[in-house]
Amino acid sequence: MDSTNDALSLRWVFGLSKSGIVHNLSDEDREFVFYAAAHTGVLFDLTNGTQQHLIGHTNEISCTCISDDKRWIATGDRGDDSLIIIWDSFRAAPIKTFSMPHKHGVSALALSSDGSLLASLSAVEKGETQELAIWDWSAARTDPVIVSSVQSAYRRSASNSSSHVHTMVQFSAAFPQYLVSCGPKSISFWSWDEKGEVQQFPISVTSKEFKHTMGTITCATFVPDSLNVVTSTSDGDLIIWQADSDDSILDKKSIKVVRLHDASIQVLAKTRDYLVTGGADGLIRFFDFQLKLVAWFEDLNAGAITAISFANKHVSRYEESSTLFATDFVVTTAKGMVLTINPKLFEQQKVIEGSLIFNFQDGATSAIATHPTQDLIAIGGST
Numbered sequence: 001m002d003s004t005n006d007a008l009s010l011r012w013v014f015g016l017s018k019s020g021i022v023h024n025l026s027d028e029d030r031e032f033v034f035y036a037a038a039h040t041g042v043l044f045d046l047t048n049g050t051q052q053h054l055i056g057h058t059n060e061i062s063c064t065c066i067s068d069d070k071r072w073i074a075t076g077d078r079g080d081d082s083l084i085i086i087w088d089s090f091r092a093a094p095i096k097t098f099s100m101p102h103k104h105g106v107s108a109l110a111l112s113s114d115g116s117l118l119a120s121l122s123a124v125e126k127g128e129t130q131e132l133a134i135w136d137w138s139a140a141r142t143d144p145v146i147v148s149s150v151q152s153a154y155r156r157s158a159s160n161s162s163s164h165v166h167t168m169v170q171f172s173a174a175f176p177q178y179l180v181s182c183g184p185k186s187i188s189f190w191s192w193d194e195k196g197e198v199q200q201f202p203i204s205v206t207s208k209e210f211k212h213t214m215g216t217i218t219c220a221t222f223v224p225d226s227l228n229v230v231t232s233t234s235d236g237d238l239i240i241w242q243a244d245s246d247d248s249i250l251d252k253k254s255i256k257v258v259r260l261h262d263a264s265i266q267v268l269a270k271t272r273d274y275l276v277t278g279g280a281d282g283l284i285r286f287f288d289f290q291l292k293l294v295a296w297f298e299d300l301n302a303g304a305i306t307a308i309s310f311a312n313k314h315v316s317r318y319e320e321s322s323t324l325f326a327t328d329f330v331v332t333t334a335k336g337m338v339l340t341i342n343p344k345l346f347e348q349q350k351v352i353e354g355s356l357i358f359n360f361q362d363g364a365t366s367a368i369a370t371h372p373t374q375d376l377i378a379i380g381g382s383t
Contacts, residue, residue, distance in 0.1 A: 014379060021064060022330055025070045026046070034066065035064075036061035041055075052092040054075070054092060057075065057083055059078060059081070065109045069115065074087075075087065076109050078105025081100070082123075084135070101122075101133065103122065105123045108120070116138045119133070121181060132147070134192060166181040166188065170221055170222065172227060186202055186204050188202045216234045219265065228252075229252065230268065236263055236279065239257050262279075264279060265280075267306065269309070274287060274289075282303055282305060296346075297354075302333040305331060306332045307332035308331055310326065328342055336358075361381050368380075
């Protein structure tokens with residue numbers, strides 16, 4: 001946004017919001033990443049080392065998402081006068097704004113595969129019911145296509161208990177009329193149509209339901225070209241969910257539980273060919289969709305993995321020596337480190353530590369000092 005008339009003009013942003021997600025916007029024509037820092041979105045040009053700032057939120061940005069083609073960015077905040085803003089990353093410009101999308105703002109966002117639809121989960125306070133809304137942001141309307149309460153899988157428990165508040169949502173890439181959302185102890189499968197009809201099938205995920213010790217749910221995603229869903233847990237398990245029949249697509253059952261990490265799986269990412277996991281153990285693993293281990297990156301020494309994001313680049317499938325068909329990817333860790341990794345290094349059987357892009361402070365800032373004569377700044381804080 002044009003800040004030429006502002007009393008103060010933002011020049012540079014240091015740091016990364018505690019959500020700790022750095023999105024890879026790189027494609028054949030540019031090397032960019034995007035992340036939130038307090039109430040500002042930052043587009044960082046990896047080639048030139050420059051920043052562009054997406055300014056519009058008055059509260060700290062609480063959630064972000066990007067479209068598959070890397071063009072569209074959605075940002076949301078929580079609090080008074082909350083907003084959802086759709087941005088064009090090519091122009092660093094706002095395209096659509098939704099004011100007060102939910103009473104207390106937004107806790108999670110997701111764009112459909114083609115970027116035309118946006119799903120939001122409301123932030124909630126004690127005694128309130130959480131909402132799921134779907135927005136056709138490319139249309140003229142400013143109200144959601146549908147709004148529906150997030151039902152609890154427990155008849156006697158409050159739907160806004162911290163264990164039942166959903167923290168992530170995702171569209172099916174192949175069938176955007178279906179979504180999945182999840183919280184620590186529950187998962188919901190959704191269907192909707194443009195007439196405003198919504199169906200939800202909530203399931204509790206507890207040790208009692210599975211008849212053995214079960215960690216909390218951390219992530220959920222659809223299997224490509226399918227309505228099957230996989231969820232990860234804080235115990236390092238992956239749960240596969242499948243419908244019994246085509247007549248009851250939302251009525252999914254867990255058909256398999258597989259231990260993939262010895263620590264919490266913090267990230268579930270996917271490419272055309274692989275399901276990719278990132279763990280609190282600092283390990284990244286690539287599996288095919290039969291859950292056969294294909295590749296692993298275990299020498300990063302950068303801390304717990306908090307985000308993995310792939311570039312939108314062509315992958316040659318005609319190299320005889322290739323065993324891993326993936327693009328470069330950006331990794332964010334709990335230590336505030338952001339790395340870029342070339343997957344071809346795996347095939348060369350090298351120790352892969354990744355190339356460091358940023359090393360953000362991973363704790364609160366407690367002191368700032370500027371150099372009296374040079375363009376230098378010192379920042380102190382906790383870790």
